[in-house]
Amino acid sequence: MSLFKDFSKGVWKENPVLVLLLGTCPTLAVTSNAVNGLGMGVATACVLVASNAAISLLKNVVPAKIRIPCYIVIIAGLVSAVDPCMEAYAPSTVYNALGIFIPLIAVNCIVLGRAEAFASKHTVVRSIADGLGMGLGFTLILVMLGGVREFLTNGSLFEIKIITAWSTDFLLPASAPGAFIIMGCFLAVKNFFNIRRSARQGKIYIPPQGLSCRSCRLCKLGDD
């Protein structure tokens, strides 16, 4: 049961984009259409699962004081190894769709964030479940964001034109400011649902414990 919780929290309760607000840069930059969002999401999910597993295995080997640089080496190494393997052996349609995002993942905060917050404290199996859930949550939001932006710009979804006569002169949703505006709407909807659900139960909405700055150990590297 707790394994399922590790998986499902990434999709809604601790969604990496909407709640943790990690990896905002690739989220906004890449989601100009739904296909890109799907590509980036799937590629990130794969790296996230692999890096969570690797870091969870090595958590008792790496010195605590230099764990962050070691994690970055693991993640960057994984990404640089996966990239040429995919280029060489994956079907070219898959690589053409995903390959361009793979180098971007090395600097994605979600991967390092999950390594530090989850994989370095839990077993391999639970870390893999966490990686899968976070990857799925990331992919879902990226596809939705990309879909909305693509539809508003082109009248198309997944590069298939739904409204053929839609003009492409309105570029705001496809550009960076439009991405911020639409993501803001997404956050508002998410918070609206959270607050309303808490209000129905007669409570005040409190964000999940462990997500606030106070419980983060990153700034305390020198103390421990």
Next chain:
Amino acid sequence: MNFTKISNIWLLGLFLAVFCGISGVAMAFFAVKTAEPIRLKKQANIQKSMAAILPEFDNIPVENTVIVKSGDGFELKFHGAFLKGKLVGLAVETSSKMGYSGEVAGVVSLTPEGLVRSIAVTGHSETPGLGSVICDRKAEKTIFNLFDGSKKDEKLPPNRFLDWYGGKAMPSEGWKITKDGGEAEYMTGATITCRAVADLANRAVRTFNADRQRIIDGVHSNEEGKK
């Protein structure tokens, strides 16, 4: 093995160095292992786009090559396409360093007179959705032709940025995008990629014009040597 409690700065440095070394070796292993399949795949990709942008031919253009160095130090490969022993077109493998993220490689199809027939970009890492719109040829799908299956296997999907160069002769100072005072099509948000494509076309045509007789003689003698 338990290194978690190490706090000596030199030991930490040593650990990190060894750790980086191991991952470096692993990366090098994969890079060497995959170099050959990647090269073959790229070659196949270039051949495919070459076949799509050249007019009908009955020889093997990839094996009929004249290599020319351009004025600014690029190595261009000219491939001659023949139909019944007559030169019908040239495919120029070239590249531009003006891309937004790295090199933009492409094939420019020229008529024997030096007009651009068509351009295909074969390798780029431009931003998806912006720069990639300029470089990729993708058939536009609509919800209607998705079901009736019309024009499924079009040989060369149109791309107005690349097709703009078709049938045009290069102005003496080279093509420029409209933003820089020229005429070539460009798109807001992908200006740099459009410049790279113009640069690609300019280099192909300029090199061909500068060395036209030698290139044409070269591909002809290659073709005769094979018989």
